[in-house]
Each structure stands twice: as structure tokens, then as C-alpha cells.
Amino acid sequence: GENVEQHPSTLSVQEGDSAVIKCTYSDSASNYFPWYKQELGKRPQLIIDIRSNVGEKKDQRIAVTLNKTAKHFSLHITETQPEDSAVYFCAASRGNTPLVFGKGTRLSVIA
Amino acid sequence: DAGVIQSPRHEVTEMGQEVTLRCKPISGHDYLFWYRQTMMRGLELLIYFNNNVPIDDSGMPEDRFSAKMPNASFSTLKIQPSEPRDSAVYFCASSFLGGFNEQFFGPGTRLTVL
Numbered sequence: 001g002e003n004v005e006q007h008p009s010t011l012s013v014q015e016g017d018s019a020v021i022k023c024t025y026s027d028s029a030s031n032y033f034p035w036y037k038q039e040l041g042k043r044p045q046l047i048i049d050i051r052s053n054v055g056e057k058k059d060q061r062i063a064v065t066l067n068k069t070a071k072h073f074s075l076h077i078t079e080t081q082p083e084d085s086a087v088y089f090c091a092a093s094r095g096n097t098p099l100v101f102g103k104g105t106r107l108s109v110i111a
Numbered sequence: 112d113a114g115v116i117q118s119p120r121h122e123v124t125e126m127g128q129e130v131t132l133r134c135k136p137i138s139g140h141d142y143l144f145w146y147r148q149t150m151m152r153g154l155e156l157l158i159y160f161n162n163n164v165p166i167d168d169s170g171m172p173e174d175r176f177s178a179k180m181p182n183a184s185f186s187t188l189k190i191q192p193s194e195p196r197d198s199a200v201y202f203c204a205s206s207f208l209g210g211f212n213e214q215f216f217g218p219g220t221r222l223t224v225l
Contacts, residue, residue: 034213043202043216044154089154098144098167099214103153 002027004092006102013080014110021105023090024072030092033066033073034099038087047088048075080109115217117203123223129191132220134203135184144214145178145188146202154202160186193224 003026013019025033034049050057050064050073057064061080066073077084087106091099116135124130136143145157158168160180168178175194180186190197200221204214 043218045216046213049213095208098156098159100156101154 002030002092002094002097002100004090004100004102006090006105008105009103010106010108012108012110015080015082017080019075019077019080019084019107019109021075021088021090021107022072023074023092023102024070025092025100026071027092027094028068028071029094032093032095032099033064034091035062035064035075036089036091036101038089038104040086044089077107080107082109082111085109115203115205115215117201117217117220119220120218121221121223123225124193125225126194127192128224129189130193130197130222130224132188132201132203132222134186134188134217136186136203136205137215138184140205140207140215141183142206142208143180143186144204144206145186146204146216148200148202148219157188190222193222195224198222198224 004023006023031052035047036044037047038044048059048062048064050066055066061078063076085108087104089104090102093099118133141162144159147155147157157170158178159166163180176190178188200219202219203217206212206214
């Protein structure tokens with residue numbers, strides 16, 4: 001089955017700097033790659049997703065890139081703000097199978 | 112729609128007691144998922160349903176865990192008997208068309224087994 005590895009497990013950045021979180025997946029048939037943000041004590045919520053027919057997607061300060069050949073995808077957050085501090089999860093799916101989540105990255109944005 | 116609803120939000124019980132967690136998915140969603148979240152193991156998928164039918168329960172840790180979905184608007188996760196290692200946050204999530212679309216998570220139930 002699918003296996004998703006996520007790095008780093010923790011990440012600290014200065015406010016205004018960029019943050020990058022990387023994930024690799026094992027199933028070459030996976031075609032849907034969402035990212036979830038979980039604030040402390042809250043539920044995970046989708047922030048951006050990408051499907052296998054595109055290589056990059058942007059939404060304001062966040063972007064996701066996908067390299068299907070290498071089987072990895074990344075989340076990029078620019079101009080980080082304190083409210084970006086949270087745990088971020090990547091996930092992968094074939095579409096007809098449930099999402100497989102990475103272990104999460106705890107991002108701390110230091111003001 | 113109010114989103115995915117879970118109850119109770121917090122549950123404290125003693126080892127050996129039966130625990131029942133409840134979930135109401137978003138109306139119209141055909142998939143329902145139960146997850147367990149701990150610091151050590153992250154987000155674990157326990158079981159998921161499609162159109163009220165259990166599809167894969169391979170993530171259920173032991174026979175002490177069971178889940179049902181009697182209709183499209185209600186699901187339960189039961190632990191009997193509960194043990195301290197079951198302490199975790201349990202999330203229910205629902206989606207339309209399974210793993211190819213956004214999963215909407217409920218607020219979670221924080222379970223503490225003493």
C-alpha cells in the first residue's frame with residue numbers, strides 16, 4: 001500500500017522567512033495530494049491540494065509543487081506569519097482509496 | 112450545513128468501561144472515516160465506510176474496537192473494554208467521492224482512560 005514520508009518533523013523560521021515541507025510517496029498510481037493544517041487543539045483543515053495533472057499550484061502565500069517522476073511533493077509558505085504556526089500534514093491517494101497521511105511537521109514562526 | 116458533528120467532545124473514563132463515540136457526517140457525503148491521533152503515531156485511519164458499508168477496518172487496533180454506520184447520518188465507534196493506551200483524540204471525517212476530494216474533519220473527541 002501507499003506510504004508517505006514527511007520531513008522535517010519540526011521546523012522553526014523567523015517571521016517573514018519562507019518555510020518548505022517535503023513529502024515522498026511510494027505508490028506511483030497516487031494522483032491526489034492534499035495538505036492539511038492543524039492548529040493546536042483544533043481539527044485538521046485542508047489548505048491546498050494538487051492533482052497529478054499539474055506540477056504546481058499557488059494560493060496567495062502558499063504553493064505546492066509535485067514531481068511525479070521522483071514521487072515527491074512540497075509545500076511552500078512565503079512571508080510566514082505567527083498565525084502560520086501549526087502542524088502541517090501531507091497526504092496522498094489514488095482517488096478510490098483513502099488518504100494516507102504523513103506524520104506531520106510542526107511549524108513554529110518566531111516573531 | 113454545520114459540518115461534521117462529534118460527541119462527546121471530551122470523555123474521561125476508567126479502564127474497563129465501555130466508551131461510545133458518535134459522529135454525524137455532512138449531508139450528502141458518501142464516505143465516512145474514523146481516525147485516531149496521538150503524538151507517537153500521528154493520524155491513524157481506523158476504519159472507513161462508503162454508503163454506510165464498512166470497506167476497510169484493517170486499522171482497527173483490536174477486537175475491543177468496533178464501528179457501525181446504521182444510516183447515512185450517523186456512525187459510532189465503540190471501545191469495550193477501554194484501556195489507558197486508548198487515550199487519544201478520535202476524529203471523524205466525511206467526504207464526497209472518497210480519497211479524491213477534501214475530507215472534512217469533525218472537532219474530535221478527546222478520550223482519557225484512567
